[in-house]
Every structure is written in C-alpha cells, then in structure tokens.
Amino acid sequence: MxxxxxxxxDFPILNVKVNGKPLIYxxxxxxxxxxxxxxxAIENFYFLKNANVGRSIxxxxxxxxxxxxxxxKKVADFINATPEEVVFSSGTTESLNAIAxxxxxxxxxxxxxxxxxxxxxxxxLLPWVKVCKEKSCALKVVNANKNWTIxxxxxxxxxxxxxxxxxxxxxxxxxxxxxPIKEVSKLVHSYDAILVVDAAQSVPHMPVDVKDLDCxxxxxxxxxxxxxxxxxxxxxxxxxxxxxxxxxxxxxxIKSVKLLNEVPELSCCKVTYEDTPIRFEAGTPNVEGAVGLxxxxxxxxxxxMNSVLFHERQLVKYLLENxxxxxxxxxxPKDENSxxxxxxxxxxxxxxxxxxxxxxxxxxxxxxSGHHCAQPLVNILGTVATVRASFYIYNTIEEINAFIEAxxxxxxxxx
Ligand SMILES: Cc1ncc(COP(=O)(O)O)c(C=O)c1O
Numbered sequence: 001m002x003x004x005x006x007x008x009x010d011f012p013i014l015n016v017k018v019n020g021k022p023l024i025y026x027x028x029x030x031x032x033x034x035x036x037x038x039x040x041a042i043e044n045f046y047f048l049k050n051a052n053v054g055r056s057i058x059x060x061x062x063x064x065x066x067x068x069x070x071x072x073k074k075v076a077d078f079i080n081a082t083p084e085e086v087v088f089s090s091g092t093t094e095s096l097n098a099i100a101x102x103x104x105x106x107x108x109x110x111x112x113x114x115x116x117x118x119x120x121x122x123x124x125l126l127p128w129v130k131v132c133k134e135k136s137c138a139l140k141v142v143n144a145n146k147n148w149t150i151x152x153x154x155x156x157x158x159x160x161x162x163x164x165x166x167x168x169x170x171x172x173x174x175x176x177x178x179x180p181i182k183e184v185s186k187l188v189h190s191y192d193a194i195l196v197v198d199a200a201q202s203v204p205h206m207p208v209d210v211k212d213l214d215c216x217x218x219x220x221x222x223x224x225x226x227x228x229x230x231x232x233x234x235x236x237x238x239x240x241x242x243x244x245x246x247x248x249x250x251x252x253x254i255k256s257v258k259l260l261n262e263v264p265e266l267s268c269c270k271v272t273y274e275d276t277p278i279r280f281e282a283g284t285p286n287v288e289g290a291v292g293l294x295x296x297x298x299x300x301x302x303x304x305m306n307s308v309l310f311h312e313r314q315l316v317k318y319l320l321e322n323x324x325x326x327x328x329x330x331x332x333p334k335d336e337n338s339x340x341x342x343x344x345x346x347x348x349x350x351x352x353x354x355x356x357x358x359x360x361x362x363x364x365x366x367x368x369s370g371h372h373c374a375q376p377l378v379n380i381l382g383t384v385a386t387v388r389a390s391f392y393i394y395n396t397i398e399e400i401n402a403f404i405e406a407x408x409x410x411x412x413x414x415x
Pocket of ligand 1: 030092094124169171172173200201221
C-alpha cells in the first residue's frame with residue numbers, strides 16, 4: 001500500500017490555498033489533478049522532442065514518432081490490448097460518439113434494437129439517441145437493480161428480442177457502482193450482439209483488462225487518471241477494427257491516393273487507407289496528450305491499480321460511517337466494497353448547489369453538485385441534484401475529517 005501523504009508532494013496544486021484554506025480536492029470524478037511527473041513529461045516533449053509524427057523523416061520527427069508509438073504501447077499494456085487496438089481521441093466523449101456512429105453505419109438496420117442503461121453519463125446516451133433516430137432503430141434504456149447495477153434479466157429479455165448493440169458504463173459516475181461487465185459480455189456475445197463499454201470512471205480507479213472483460217469497444221479519457229485534458233482512448237477489438245471505415249479523413253492515414261484518370265477534372269480518387277490504428281487518426285494527433293497519458297500510466301502502475309482501488313474504498317468507508325446521521329440522504333449502496341471512490345448524497349432539505357457553494361467558500365473544499373451529466377439517473381434517485389465527493393490517490397482521512405466538520409457548519413448555517 002502507498003501513503004497518500006507521500007504522494008501529495010508530487011502534486012503542486014495541492015499546495016494552493018482556496019478562499020484562504022488549503023485546497024481539499026474531492027472532485028476527482030470530474031477531473032483528477034496532475035503530478036509533476038506528467039507535467040514534466042509534457043514539458044520535456046516540447047523542450048526536447050517536438051515535431052509532427054508519422055510524416056517527416058528527420059531525426060526529431062522520428063524521435064517524436066517513436067515517443068508517440070511508445071505511448072500507445074503503454075496504454076495498450078495497461079488495459080491488456082494490442083497497440084493496433086488503441087486509437088487516440090480527444091476524450092471519452094469523442095470516443096463514444098465515434099463508436100456510436102461507426103457501429104450504427106456498419107451494423108445497424110432500421111428496427112434494430114440498441115440497449116443502454118439508466119446508469120449512463122449523457123456521453124453514452126446522447127450519441128445513441130442520435131444514431132438510433134437517424135437509423136430508425138429503437139433505443140431501450142434498461143433499469144438498474146436494487147444494487148444500482150444493470151438489471152441483467154431485463155437486459156437478457158432485450159437480447160432475446162434481438163438487440164444488436166449494448167452500450168454500458170463500467171462504473172457509474174454518480175454512484176460509483178461497478179457493472180459486472182464480464183458477465184454482461186458473456187451474455188451479450190451469446191446472442192451475437194456487440195458490447196461497448198464506457199470506462200471513463202473505471203480505468204482510472206481499478207484494474208481493467210479488455211481481454212478478460214471481452215468487450216468489443218471501450219472508451220476512456222486521460223484527464224481523470226492524472227493525464228492531460230483533451231486526450232482519450234478508443235479501444236477497438238481487432239476483429240472490428242478491420243471491419244469499420246475511418247470516421248475522420250485527411251492527412252497521415254492513407255497508404256496512397258491516386259487519380260483514376262490522367263485528366264484531373266474527369267477523375268476521381270482511389271484511396272487506400274493505412275492499417276489500423278493509424279487509419280483512425282487523421283490529422284496531426286495530440287502527441288503531448290499521449291506522452292502525458294503515458295507518464296500518468298507509469299505513475300499509476302507504480303502504485304498498482306488494486307492499491308488505488310483499496311485506498312479509495314478506505315476513504316469511502318470512513319466517509320459513509322460519518323454520514324450516517326439523520327441529516328444525510330446517501331444514494332446508492334452503502335458498502336464500500338461494491339463501489340469505487342464516489343459518494344453521492346444530500347443534506348436533507350438543502351439544495352446540493354448551496355452545500356457545494358458553502359463548502360468551497362468556508363473551507364476550500366471542491367465537490368461537484370448537480371445532475372453530474374446523468375440526469376435520468378439522478379431523477380430516478382428521486383432528486384434533481386446531489387453533492388458528489390469523489391476521491392483519488394492523494395486524498396486523506398484528515399481531509400475527510402475536515403469535510404465532515406465543514407458539513408456540520410453548512411448545516412448549522414442553512415437549517
Ligand atoms: C461515466 C462517464 N462517461 C463519460 C464521461 C465524459 O468524459 P469527458 O467529458 O472527459 O469526455 C464522463 C465524465 O465525467 C463520465 O464520468
């Protein structure tokens with residue numbers, strides 16, 4: 001196990017004061033802070049290696065290209081994929097939109113059924129709403145069971161009806177509950193359907209192995225796992241990578257472009273794409289982002305993802321024990337072993353935004369309040385907004401003690 005107090009030295013931002021108080025950062029499900037190792041890796045790229053990748057043959061360009069490819073390999077190893085199956089994107093949202101569009105184009109026909117769940121972030125709901133409308137498919141939203149994971153019986157009923165695609169979050173960004181993706185993938189594949197996984201809240205917090213889970217597509221972003229913003233990953237199982245067409249076209253992703261006739265005005269082009277994953281990365285990629293993500297993975301790998309999850313659960317356990325009074329409504333399971341480091345709650349009778357506002361102003365505590373881009377789920381919880389405290393490797397029990405004290409103060413002020 002690691003000591004979060006040692007880790008804190010690597011995070012310059014944890015020394016800043018917010019409203020005169022040392023920052024307590026409990027908004028990690030929105031984005032994590034960055035250690036100096038990641039910031040330095042990005043800085044070094046620009047100081048020492050900056051050139052465009054996959055194009056020029058000069059030494060600097062070759063070094064930059066090598067760095068970019070090493071970063072892809074690092075990502076692939078981290079999730080147990082092969083480098084050909086890892087496509088860089090701008091984030092989870094872009095990855096999920098691309099997946100929805102290509103899956104719809106290649107595999108969906110009018111009247112087909114696509115399944116998603118009530119637990120989804122809007123990024124794994126709205127793209128499917130759009131493509132289902134365009135393709136005249138039916139989008140079915142499966143409810144959760146009493147543990148706030150997907151209701152498997154309902155899912156199976158839809159697969160029996162012939163559902164073609166299931167797109168599901170691995171971990172709920174509101175409740176921290178973990179869907180049984182391995183079980184789901186066995187079920188989905190036994191009906192020859194496709195499984196897409198939104199791993200935005202799982203890859204940063206627990207071991208994730210795409211071969212073991214056996215999902216067909218997966219999306220996550222760098223910025224929730226110590227890496228930079230504007231960088232994400234789209235995992236495509238090799239079998240599908242070879243079947244689908246590139247969704248972005250342009251420089252850097254072709255083997256050849258040839259005119260079919262010597263007279264250009266009379267001609268059209270014959271285009272041969274590069275192999276995967278290059279053919280899915282048209283244009284100049286976000287090399288600094290890939291390099292930063294690689295440094296973030298080095299950092300997390302040293303700690304070990306099992307230890308990361310264990311640490312978060314210790315914090316959740318401690319917080320849940322202290323939120324037991326009558327004043328609080330805690331949403332989702334109360335057992336730390338079935339969730340990651342996310343706790344959603346309300347101070348009864350007080351709007352979540354008021355609580356978050358005062359925590360920030362009185363105590364320098366950053367939490368998120370609102371519907372967390374998962375409005376259908378928050379409505380099913382019987383509210384319009386929750387306060388969400390979400391933890392990461394640098395958070396401590398002392399910070400939770402300060403949080404609990406601050407909540408008492410907020411309650412006194414507002415009740
Ligand atoms: C479960 C889940 N999916 C998707 C996203 C979207 O991620 P991004 O905004 O980084 O693209 C988030 C971000 O909060 C999330 O929690």
